[in-house]
Amino acid sequence: MNKVKLAIVGCGFISDIHEKVFSELKDKIEVVGTCDVELEKARKMADFLGAEHAVTDYKDLFPHADAFLVALPHFLHYPVGMDIINAGKHCLMEKPLALTEEECLTMTHAADEKGVKLMIGYIMRFHPMITELKRIIDEKVYGNFYQMSIWTEQYTWLPEGHWLAMAKPSGGGQFYTHGCHYVDLLLWLMGKPIKGAHMGTRLCTEWVELEGTSNAIFEFEDGRLAYHFGTWGTKGTRHSYAMHIMFEDGMVECCLNEGKMWLHQTKDLSNYSEVSDEAQLIFTCEETSHLPKYEIDYFADCVLNDVRPMCDGNGALQGNRVIWRMYEAEKRNIVADLSGLGLDDEWDKKGLDKLPPTQGFVKP
């Protein structure tokens, strides 16, 4: 196989973001078909991407595709994912993997038994700035860090009855449906959490059944701390999407939307009253609408090189378990015990080194 024959299931909101990038992936991916219960959406996307088939039943694409990109409402991830896996097809599943522990485990085991790749679309791991941040952390460029804080400040509104606004079909509130990206990042960048607490509110996001604003704090086993704030209710923002990482030798600020990473270092630490902080631009990358390119490109590499993806079912389930345990503790007014969540589990890393590094960043 020198190109992945890919079918896309679900041509809603996210497809506008996805479709922009396929022209840049033509050497690895041929989009052979699209599917949506609303045929005109599938047709529009098929026309745009030059795909031969546009259908309303994804099973009609089984004869044509090796792999499927699933971008459906969350309650459909499990039944559709299982059909795809049982048909022996690789699956790039939009986040979150599924709605329950049992669904996630069943899908992960089925993919292993069938020998197909199951990757979850944790797109932020492929942000060039996150790739650079991982390098800074792993190489201890500014020493160790003791705190990582993440903000995602958005204004979102959905009509009454939309699946994403309701707890059952979406699986949760802002923390589960959007925060899952950042919980995944925290586990990837920081290792094993031991404690956590979550508080959410519906104030100013009354259209959503559970929280539209989420605050979460975490303690990791080496004593490091993390904080995540996500809101769908902001009417103005300074942070937008940002991360602050407190290193021994300075603070790294990632302005994720702007594609700029700054290093803040206080020149004279002996003079507490005069904190002279000269920000230094240490990294820039192209605009973030290209993010799916890196993620889908990586998935294609995993399929073509027969490599287990890093965002696999085990990893995704571990992130879900963190959120589920924190939701449960919130209801009971206690701090969540996040130890023993299966985060020690080994997965098969064989062949990961065959993959090319993530592309697309520029050092200033």
Ligand SMILES: NC(=O)c1ccc[n+]([C@@H]2O[C@H](COP(=O)([O-])OP(=O)(O)OC[C@H]3O[C@@H](n4cnc5c(N)ncnc54)[C@H](O)[C@@H]3O)[C@@H](O)[C@H]2O)c1
């Ligand atoms: N990575 C990101 O940043 C990001 C951003 C947005 C959405 N997402 C994810 O993408 C997925 C889809 O979200 P969305 O916002 O595009 O949702 P959406 O509601 O806009 O689109 C879902 C589409 O699926 C279609 N559909 C419903 N049932 C179907 C079926 N049985 N067969 C075929 N098509 C069917 C609908 O007609 C609709 O067009 C979710 O998992 C969501 O979490 C990810």
